[in-house]
Amino acid sequence: MPVFKVPFNGYSVKFSPFYESQLAVATAQNFGILGNGRLHVLQLSPSPANPGQPISEISSFDTADGVYDCCWSESHDSLIVAAVADGSVKLYDLSLPPTANPIRSLQEHTREVHSVDYNVVRKDSFLSSSWDDTVKLWTVDRPSSVRTFKxxxxxxxxxxxxxxxxxxxxxxxxxxxxxxxxxxxxxxxxxxxxxxxxxxxxxxxxxxxxxxxxxxxxxxxxxxxxxxxxxxxxxxxxxxxxxxxxxxxxxxxxxxxxxxxxxxxxxxxxxxxxxxxxxxxHHTEFTVGVDMSVLVEGLLASTGWDELVYVWQHGMDPRAP
Structure with a gap:
């Protein structure tokens, strides 16, 4: 089964709602306590560029602080939202070069942002929740939050x-x-x-x-x-x-x-x-991220502090070659 090694500790993994072979992974250095973060976008093979590699990296984005969570846009197949430990919510567009990203950094939370979730019905809005005890509602076209829930x-x-x-x-x-x-x-x-x-x-x-x-x-x-x-x-x-x-x-x-x-x-x-x-x-450290594919029934992904991302079919051994 496919496995991918990331340089930092895994925190969250999310399958793309548009492409059955793409997933995003949020990671943080030093177990998320202190240090940098990185958002990875991975591709499940078979890929013409990497026929022998079950999972390859399409792109990655570095942050000065750990990335605790991520979610895909439900309306744009290239847009990903990230929850960052510096209190920011960052938007990344895979269709743009890394130097053009993030396309937006929303800085309102006063402590670490721990989760983000995209609205599957009204597809321009998403939520962020934080260690500052609040939840914020955002839309992709506004530079400030619509509302804070405290x-x-x-x-x-x-x-x-x-x-x-x-x-x-x-x-x-x-x-x-x-x-x-x-x-x-x-x-x-x-x-x-x-x-x-x-x-x-x-x-x-x-x-x-x-x-x-x-x-x-x-x-x-x-x-x-x-x-x-x-x-x-x-x-x-x-x-x-x-x-x-x-x-x-x-x-x-x-x-x-x-x-x-x-x-x-x-x-x-x-x-x-x-x-x-x-x-x-299959993990050898705390397992903190899990997701199930919307597009492929029974397909699971997980990540943890052992710096590994696994993708497997329910009933199979994630570690099997």
């Missing part, structure tokens, strides 16, 4: 747009709550006291716009129905340490991918009794 009492680690409603998103915070927001409303519309420890990630079900998953330092993933959120729909236990990222499958409504500080990637089906349907232990 209710969380601690770092906002993750945001996710609802896959069907252009104005609705969720946020996950170190204050142990997940919140549901509607950008047309003055305040959050729902507060989920989802875990007793910090919540590091959240994501919406792509087939049921009322179902959300949260992942926590308490090692668990919980699935919630926002129409009746007193009790979780499912609690998924199996990771040995904090769950860093959670992602619903774009192909199967009940399937979730997760990655953890226990160095594993897990696949779950929260609708069945034995929910754990796959465990991959």
């Amino acid at each position: 209710e969380h009492a601690y770092c906002v680690y993750s945001t996710a747009w609802n896959p069907r409603h252009a104005d609705v998103f969720a946020s996950a915070s170190g204050d142990c709550t997940a919140r549901i927001w509607d950008v047309r409303e003055p305040a959050s519309t729902m507060i989920l006291p989802a875990h007793e420890f910090e919540i590091l990630s959240c994501d919406w079900n792509k087939y049921d716009d009322c179902v959300i998953a949260t992942a926590s330092v308490d090692k668990s993933i919980k699935v919630w129905d926002v129409r009746s959120f007193r009790v979780p729909v499912a609690v998924l236990n199996g990771h040995g340490y904090a769950v860093r990222k959670v992602k619903f499958s774009p192909h199967r409504g009940s399937v979730i991918a997760s990655c953890s500080y226990d160095m594993t990637v897990c696949l779950w089906d929260y609708m069945v009794e034995d929910a754990l349907i796959g465990r991959y232990d």
Whole structure:
């Protein structure tokens, strides 16, 4: 299976929504504590230029601080948004030479930007969340944010747009709550006291716009129905340490991918009794980034602090040649 070595510690990996063979990887030097960052754009072979290399680099962009997350534009196949540790949100255009990038650097957050997410319905807008406890809404044509959402009492680690409603998103915070927001409303519309420890990630079900998953330092993933959120729909236990990222499958409504500080990637089906349907232990350091391809069913990618990016088909060994 394809594997690629990056010079810094991997933080996030995202498949392109336009090309099944492209993915972006956010990396940070010195485990993201101090130092530079780099955004990589990788190509899965077979490539005419690199027939013997399963993954090759199309381009890369250096930053003075670590890159913690990235997301692809849903309207421009060459546009990538990056969350940077200096508090900036940077936009890169692959169709332009490296010297012309970034095409924009949005500097409003006062601390590290930890996540970015692009709106799949209203395709000119995206979110950023930060350790300054806020979420900001941006559009690609404006140099300043449209709105700042400030209710969380601690770092906002993750945001996710609802896959069907252009104005609705969720946020996950170190204050142990997940919140549901509607950008047309003055305040959050729902507060989920989802875990007793910090919540590091959240994501919406792509087939049921009322179902959300949260992942926590308490090692668990919980699935919630926002129409009746007193009790979780499912609690998924199996990771040995904090769950860093959670992602619903774009192909199967009940399937979730997760990655953890226990160095594993897990696949779950929260609708069945034995929910754990796959465990991959190919990383040798904290695994902090995982994604599933929208275009190829069962295709997974992960990255971690071992400076490796893996791409593999569910059911295969990521380390197999």
